[in-house]
Amino acid sequence: MRLTTKGRFAVTAMVDLGMRHGGGPVTLAEISHRQKISLSYLEQLFGKLRRNGLVDSVRGPGGGYCLAGEMAKMSVADIIVAVDEPIDATQCAGKENCHDDHKCITHDLWANLNEHIIDYLRAVSLKQLVDEQKAKQQGVAQVHDMRDSAKRERTPATA
Numbered sequence: 464m465r466l467t468t469k470g471r472f473a474v475t476a477m478v479d480l481g482m483r484h485g486g487g488p489v490t491l492a493e494i495s496h497r498q499k500i501s502l503s504y505l506e507q508l509f510g511k512l513r514r515n516g517l518v519d520s521v522r523g524p525g526g527g528y529c530l531a532g533e534m535a536k537m538s539v540a541d542i543i544v545a546v547d548e549p550i551d552a553t554q555c556a557g558k559e560n561c562h563d564d565h566k567c568i569t570h571d572l573w574a575n576l577n578e579h580i581i582d583y584l585r586a587v588s589l590k591q592l593v594d595e596q597k598a599k600q601q602g603v604a605q606v607h608d609m610r611d612s613a614k615r616e617r618t619p620a621t622a
Contacts, residue, residue, distance in 0.1 A: 469547070470542075470546060472504065472508060473508050473512065473543065473545070473548070474539055476498060476505060477518075478592045478593055479494045480494065480518065481530060482596055482597065487529070488520075488521040488528060488529050489527045490527040490528075491505045491506060491509060491528065511547065512545050516532070517542065517545055518530060530589075534590035535588050536588070537589040538584060538585045538586070538589070539585075539587045540585040541585075550580055550584070552574075552576045552577050552580070553574055
């Protein structure tokens, strides 16, 4: 199974949007700049995310996108499926025609792997990912504050 760029970028963009939740609409240009994702690619992804009810668009000056629901109720699987990303480790897309139009001998193994992957992605909410990123950013900020404080203590004051 391979998650393609489409699914990865959709999740990344949604985490970025989630981190700014409550601060007003976020433009795709801002997400594009922060995440280094092509603006035209984001436009395609957000069209699908909007049609699937995960984001709302706000038109006009100060417009952009915001989440259409609670982050805790949005799973990673919801995001990936919304952008038409297949989650499938089988060669046959579940059609059981992987070996000369018959089910191959390892089909059930890969089909069961699909179930585990989907269950895992359903269990991870957007809120969890956003909270993890915020905690990491706060930790990095604290480390920088500690380093700056240590530098000031080592540097003799000039009068």
